[in-house]
Amino acid sequence: MANKTTNYKLTKPLESEFYDVGVQNENMDKIDTQMKANADAIEALQKGQSGKADLVDGKVPAEQLPNMNYDEKGTAESKVSEHNLDQTAHPYLLNQIETCVEAAQNAQDAANAALDAVSGIVYTINVLPSQNGTLTYNGQAQSPSWNAYNPDALTLGGVTTGTNAGTYTATFTPKGKYKWADGTQTAKEVTWTINAATMTVPTQKNSLTYTGSAQSPTWNNYDSGKMTLGGTTSGTNAGSYNATFTPKTNYKWADGSTGAKTVAWSIAKAAGSLSLNKTSIKLTAAKTTDTITVTRAGNGTITATSSAPTVASVSVSGSVVTVTAKAKGNATITVSVAAGTNHTAPANKTCSVEVTLPTKVLNDNSWATIREVSSAGLGANYWAVGDVKSIVLNGTVRNYTFNNLTVNAFILGFNHNSAKEGVNKIHFQIGKIGSTAVALCDSNYNNTGDGFRMNTSQTNSGGWNASHMRKTVLGNSNTPTSPLANSLMAALPADLRAVMQPVTKYTDNTANGGGNVQTYVTATTDYLFLLAEFEVFGTRSYANSYEQNYQAQYDYYKAGNSRVAYNHSAVSTAVWWWLRSPTCTDYTHFQTVNADGSYRYLHCLLLCWCAARLCRLIPRRMIPPHIPPPKGGGSGREPQIKIIMAA
Numbered sequence: 080m081a082n083k084t085t086n087y088k089l090t091k092p093l094e095s096e097f098y099d100v101g102v103q104n105e106n107m108d109k110i111d112t113q114m115k116a117n118a119d120a121i122e123a124l125q126k127g128q129s130g131k132a133d134l135v136d137g138k139v140p141a142e143q144l145p146n147m148n149y150d151e152k153g154t155a156e157s158k159v160s161e162h163n164l165d166q167t168a169h170p171y172l173l174n175q176i177e178t179c180v181e182a183a184q185n186a187q188d189a190a191n192a193a194l195d196a197v198s199g200i201v202y203t204i205n206v207l208p209s210q211n212g213t214l215t216y217n218g219q220a221q222s223p224s225w226n227a228y229n230p231d232a233l234t235l236g237g238v239t240t241g242t243n244a245g246t247y248t249a250t251f252t253p254k255g256k257y258k259w260a261d262g263t264q265t266a267k268e269v270t271w272t273i274n275a276a277t278m279t280v281p282t283q284k285n286s287l288t289y290t291g292s293a294q295s296p297t298w299n300n301y302d303s304g305k306m307t308l309g310g311t312t313s314g315t316n317a318g319s320y321n322a323t324f325t326p327k328t329n330y331k332w333a334d335g336s337t338g339a340k341t342v343a344w345s346i347a348k349a350a351g352s353l354s355l356n357k358t359s360i361k362l363t364a365a366k367t368t369d370t371i372t373v374t375r376a377g378n379g380t381i382t383a384t385s386s387a388p389t390v391a392s393v394s395v396s397g398s399v400v401t402v403t404a405k406a407k408g409n410a411t412i413t414v415s416v417a418a419g420t421n422h423t424a425p426a427n428k429t430c431s432v433e434v435t436l437p438t439k440v441l442n443d444n445s446w447a448t449i450r451e452v453s454s455a456g457l458g459a460n461y462w463a464v465g466d467v468k469s470i471v472l473n474g475t476v477r478n479y480t481f482n483n484l485t486v487n488a489f490i491l492g493f494n495h496n497s498a499k500e501g502v503n504k505i506h507f508q509i510g511k512i513g514s515t516a517v518a519l520c521d522s523n524y525n526n527t528g529d530g531f532r533m534n535t536s537q538t539n540s541g542g543w544n545a546s547h548m549r550k551t552v553l554g555n556s557n558t559p560t561s562p563l564a565n566s567l568m569a570a571l572p573a574d575l576r577a578v579m580q581p582v583t584k585y586t587d588n589t590a591n592g593g594g595n596v597q598t599y600v601t602a603t604t605d606y607l608f609l610l611a612e613f614e615v616f617g618t619r620s621y622a623n624s625y626e627q628n629y630q631a632q633y634d635y636y637k638a639g640n641s642r643v644a645y646n647h648s649a650v651s652t653a654v655w656w657w658l659r660s661p662t663c664t665d666y667t668h669f670q671t672v673n674a675d676g677s678y679r680y681l682h683c684l685l686l687c688w689c690a691a692r693l694c695r696l697i698p699r700r701m702i703p704p705h706i707p708p709p710k711g712g713g714s715g716r717e718p719q720i721k722i723i724m725a726a
Contacts, residue, residue: 087113103206103227202256204232210271216244216329223249223271232257236266244275244329275331278305281324283344289317289421296322296344305330310341317348317421351425352376353416359431360412362391362404363448365455371400371412371430377419386411391432404434441466441490449505450578456503459493464634466490467511474570477552478530479521481570486510486517486647492634499629500583506633508610510647517647518656519567524646533669539661544588544603546669548657553607568607579606585629586611587622590661597625599663609659612670612678615642620678621670622660642676655679 082091089106092099208228214221222240228251237250252266253259259267281298295313301324310323325339326332332340356372373381375398383393383400390408394401402412410432418424437444437452441462444452449468452458467489472481488507495506510517523530533539534547543549550556554566559576562569568576581604589599600623610633612622617632636642646652653674662668673679 100226202258203260204229204253204257205260207259207267208233208251208269210269214271214273216242216273216276218242218329221273237268241273244273246270246272275326275329275337276305277333278302278326278330280332280340281306281342283342287344287346289315289346289349291315291421294346309339314346317346319343319345348418348421348423349376351379351416351418351422353414353425353428355414355428355430357430360402360433362402362432362434362436363451363455364435364437364457364461365451367404367436369402371402371414373398373400373414373416375416375422375425377422379416379419379422379424381414381416383412383414385432386413390434402430402432404436407434407436407438409433437461441468442487444468446572446574446578453505454503456494458490458505462490462505464490464492464638465640468507470509470572470575472570473572475565476519476531476567476570477521477565478523481519484647486512486519490635495633496631499585504580504582508635512647512650515650516641516644517650518644518654520646520648520654524654533657537667538591539666539669540591542588542590542599542661543584543586543609543659544601546659548609549603549605549659553605555603555605555607559606581606582608584608584611584659585626586659587626587661587663590623590663590666592664592666594663595624597628599623600625600629609657612658612660615658615672616678621662621664621668623663626660642672643674644672 083089084091087109089109090102092102206227208225211224211226214223220240220242225235228235232254234252234254235249236252238247239249241247248268248270250266250268253264258264279300281301284297284299287294287296293313293315298308301308305327307325307327308322309325311320312322314320321341321343323339323341326337331337352375354374356374357369360369360371362369371383375381381395381398381400383395385391385393385402387408387410388405390404390406391410391412392403392405393412394403400412400414412430412432413427414430415427416425435445435448435451437448439461441449446468449458452461467487469485469487472484472486474481486509488509489511491506491508493505494502495504497504509519519531521530529535531552532547539546551563552567554563554568557563557566557568559568559571559579562571562576571579583602584605585600585602587599588601588603589596593599611626611630613619613627613630614633615636617637619627643653644656646654655671655674658670658672658678660670662670671679
């Protein structure tokens with residue numbers, strides 16, 4: 080709480096208080112009132128003394144004395160002095176005169192004191208001027224206004240104008256009779272300020288997305304004339320960066336600071352992308368693995384998962400996904416790419432996988448699967464010689480109609496005689512009913528007529544190559560996908576014909592009783608074929624001796640399996656079946672396998688069973704049951720056929 084003066088109760092602000100105009104005005108009003116009262120008192124006192132002589136050292140000055148008619152100087156004075164010195168003269172009067180002189184002197188002293196007091200109040204400066212309001216840097220010269228500044232009483236000096244933000248020093252010096260409250264009249268310094276202009280911290284204005292090139296942001300609230308930009312101001316990769324902004328001279332932040340402010344800015348990741356070079360894969364025995372090449376933007380980690388790992392497993396190396404077959408079935412491979420340095424994670428992509436790996440049970444596999452295994456040369460890895468695969472025969476073959484006849488084709492060998500007949504083949508023979516080997520027998524079996532005959536005339540001229548059996552009955556004059564009508568090939572199921580491939584067979588293709596001539600043994604390309612003498616027995620008896628140089632015994636028969644075949648429609652009746660080897664010493668016979676499994680030859684007029692072969696699969700033969708003709712070969716009985724084919 081402020082103090083009060085003793086006499087006039089003027090308010091004296093504390094040192095910690097700010098200047099208050101109201102307080103100052105109140106004090107001035109009190110001083111003004113008292114000074115007027117004092118002046119009035121002095122004036123009244125002065126009027127009361129009007130006409131009275133002044134006393135100087137207790138005497139009235141001669142110039143104030145009235146004109147008198149008196150003796151010349153010294154006479155009266157002398158007498159008066161003598162009279163005055165006489166203490167007994169006029170004692171009462173003297174006493175009164177002394178009292179009046181004393182009162183007049185006291186009044187004069189009081190008046191002088193009052194005047195001095197009033198003068199002291201009027202000419203004392205109790206408040207040092209201070210800056211009125213605030214100034215903010217604007218680039219122009221500015222001067223402050225002042226609180227408690229009376230230009231009549233004070234002289235303003237020092238620095239009174241400034242442009243830049245900062246603190247300046249002005250001076251105030253009392254004029255004339257004016258003095259400070261401490262009684263001095265020396266100049267006093269007063270500081271005044273131009274504040275720095277306030278700025279808002281910049282923020283990133285534009286959105287940046289990774290492009291592969293360097294980029295810089297633009298800024299909200301950025302003025303290069305007011306602040307200095309530093310830190311990281313350019314970037315290429317997606318991410319967060321830090322720029323700095325430092326106020327220049329005359330500027331400050333809203334919080335009053337002038338140091339550098341760190342401002343984060345960013346480059347967003349570009350949208351990721353993902354593509355696969357394959358959307359479907361088929362895995363087989365021939366191709367147990369395959370790869371998917373992944374193309375993606377950036378460097379996001381590639382992962383892959385399989386919906387059925389037991390069917391198809393996956394692994395990833397770099398941008399290549401390897402899919403490995405595990406078991407027959409279907410799976411979906413899902414490829415994912417994580418967010419990378421500069422790209423977001425794209426949507427997943429998928430690849431469907433079909434696995435057609437074979438089973439160990441031959442009959443459980445499709446012909447397409449068997450073909451795949453055969454082509455890979457892997458047949459022996461899954462199956463064994465003698466394993467069976469059922470087929471259904473439908474259709475008319477010459478004079479005989481097969482109506483949904485189920486017969487088993489069985490494996491004769493793997494990659495049989497591959498150096499001459501072709502690699503990666505499985506050779507099949509038609510066929511078996513259950514486990515019983517059978518030959519296909521037509522209605523004219525063992526009788527003459529249009530049926531499963533080797534030739535339509537009693538000759539072996541042209542050998543196997545020119546035979547009626549090869550071209551017409553079996554249908555090798557056409558292809559499996561466009562089979563000859565009324566041929567055995569046309570009666571085979573479509574899925575089997577779709578995978579049949581040609582195979583090279585060597586046979587005496589001249590015959591006609593020409594004997595053992597090497598040049599007679601030439602190659603034919605067949606889909607269905609009969610077996611040769613050496614291929615069944617492993618020895619040569621009646622065939623051209625040079626055939627065996629180009630042939631090999633089939634593993635099935637080399638293993639000692641029976642050569643006996645039975646009628647497909649009467650499986651208790653053994654029958655003979657044709658071979659493709661002509662008898663080299665005459666012009667009428669082809670070799671046969673007897674009903675007891677031994678070898679012999681028959682006239683070509685009798686019906687042969689045919690060994691039809693499917694390439695790319697192991698050849699399978701269809702061999703007609705052999706029924707020995709009457710002596711001399713003129714039986715008129717039609718033989719049954721066995722077919723050999725290579726798949």
